[in-house]
Amino acid sequence: xxxxxxxxxxxxxxxxxxxxxxxxxxxxxxxxxxxxxxxxxxxxxxxxxxxxxxxxxxxxxxxxxxxxxxxxxxxxxxxxxxxxxxxxxxxxxxxxxxxxxxxxxxxxxxxxxxxxxxxxxxxxxxxxxxxxxxxxxxxxxxxxxxxxxxxxxxxxxxxxxxxxxxxxxxxxxxxxxxxxxxxxxxxxxxxxxxxxxxxxxxxxxxxxxxxxxxxxxxxxxxxxxxxxxxxxxxxxxxxxxxxxxxxxxxxxxxxxxxxxxxxxxxxxxxxxxxxxxxxxxxxxxxxxxxxxxx
Numbered sequence: 001x002x003x004x005x006x007x008x009x010x011x012x013x014x015x016x017x018x019x020x021x022x023x024x025x026x027x028x029x030x031x032x033x034x035x036x037x038x039x040x041x042x043x044x045x046x047x048x049x050x051x052x053x054x055x056x057x058x059x060x061x062x063x064x065x066x067x068x069x070x071x072x073x074x075x076x077x078x079x080x081x082x083x084x085x086x087x088x089x090x091x092x093x094x095x096x097x098x099x100x101x102x103x104x105x106x107x108x109x110x111x112x113x114x115x116x117x118x119x120x121x122x123x124x125x126x127x128x129x130x131x132x133x134x135x136x137x138x139x140x141x142x143x144x145x146x147x148x149x150x151x152x153x154x155x156x157x158x159x160x161x162x163x164x165x166x167x168x169x170x171x172x173x174x175x176x177x178x179x180x181x182x183x184x185x186x187x188x189x190x191x192x193x194x195x196x197x198x199x200x201x202x203x204x205x206x207x208x209x210x211x212x213x214x215x216x217x218x219x220x221x222x223x224x225x226x227x228x229x230x231x232x233x234x235x236x237x238x239x240x241x242x243x244x245x246x247x248x249x250x251x252x253x254x255x256x257x258x259x260x261x262x263x264x265x266x267x268x269x270x271x272x273x274x275x276x277x278x279x280x281x282x283x284x285x286x287x288x289x290x291x292x293x294x
Contacts, residue, residue, distance in 0.1 A: 022066060023119075023274040025193055029059035031266015033079035038211040038254035039098060040083040041090065052087055055080035057264040068117030072109060073130060075179075079104045081208060081262055096253070097235040100140045100152065100209045104262065106201065108134020108179045120272075124187035128195075131180035136201070139173050140210040142232060150232055152210035156225050157233035158253060159216035168213065176204040181263075187272060195268040203260045211254035215247045 032054045036043055045053050057079035065071030084099035110132025116123040141151045153173065159165035183197025206212040215234065222230050233253075236242055247253070 023272060024065070025061075025063040025270035025272055027061055027193075027268060027270030029057070029061055029075070029077065029264075029266060029268045031057050031264050033057040033081060033104075033262065033264045035081045035083065035208060035260060035262035037083070037206070037209050037260035039085060039088075039093070039100060039209045041088070041093075053083050055082055057266065059264075061268060061270065063112065063270065065112075068119040068122055069114045071112050073112045073132075074107075074109045075134075076107045077105070077264065079106075079262065079264055083209065095236050095239065097239055098142075098209075098211060099235075100142050100211075102138055102140040102208055104136050104138055104208075106134055106136035106177065106179075108132050108177070110134075110179060114185070118185065118187055118193075120187070120190050125184070127182065127184045128197075129180075129182040131178070133176070134179055134201075135174055135176050136203070137173055138175060138203075138205070138208055140208065142210075144228065144231060145238070150228065152232060153207075155229040155232055157210060157216075157221075157229055158213050159221065162216070162220065162224050164220055165216065171205060171207045178202045183268075191272055193268075193270045193272050195270075196266075197268055198263060198265040200261065200263040203262065206254070206256055206259045208260040208262060209254075212256045213252075213254060214249055215251050215253050217249050218246045 033056070034040070034045055034054055040053060045051065057077060059075055059077035061073060061075045063071050063073045080101065080103055082099075082101040085093040085096050086099070088094055110130040112128055112130040114126045114128045116126035118124065118126050139151055139153060141149050144150050153171065156162065156170070158168060160168045160170045162168070179199055179201045181197055181199035183195050185193055185195040187193050218230065221233060234246060237244075237246065
């Protein structure tokens, strides 16, 4: 009996702290994804042609808030990224005629801060921001002339790994990234949180689209990588108005001075729960009365 009373007394400060908005959330994300890089030069693609590059994204999210304002969030997301020079307004890019698709999977942790203290007994609407660190899987591909999917990394379309291009290494399928973003959340009743948010990722690679540096000498690429690599490295020869000249080493294929970005925008729906408060309520139920009944 004494042990039970002691536990109840010791639990009081913890219970008071837990009431100050410590809670957890878990749920799903649904939205659209896009990217900014060598094949997509619009920061926010807009217009009839650019809108064709938006693809779906989904994810799962878990949040642990230490108080109504500050918490940690952990996410895993899938996003399909795609772009094509045929949709560009830049004539030089149109003549390059490249395209790619990339089924990206990422995982990250971030610190989230609410502008207002969101809690069942306080504010139920608040803007918020977050930033963190993470990693993602990336393996761009495209269709060849026969309509077959070709993963571009293994083809070394920019001479990666060739003896004549020592500055070009094979890029990995796993890359670090820095996620940050924000939105506005709504606590609905005492159970659900609905958020509209955008998440931007700065990637530690310029090869989300397999495009970064200059072209490789045609004969060298053919000798070391074969005809399929040559076919996927440059598709301008598939255009009706092709001038018959394959771009050589001095011609830029992409801009290696800046890495790629990708982002998602959409709705996050989570369940709001507080395991600590529920534990406190259960303990209080089991605590005996110190003073006699009336």
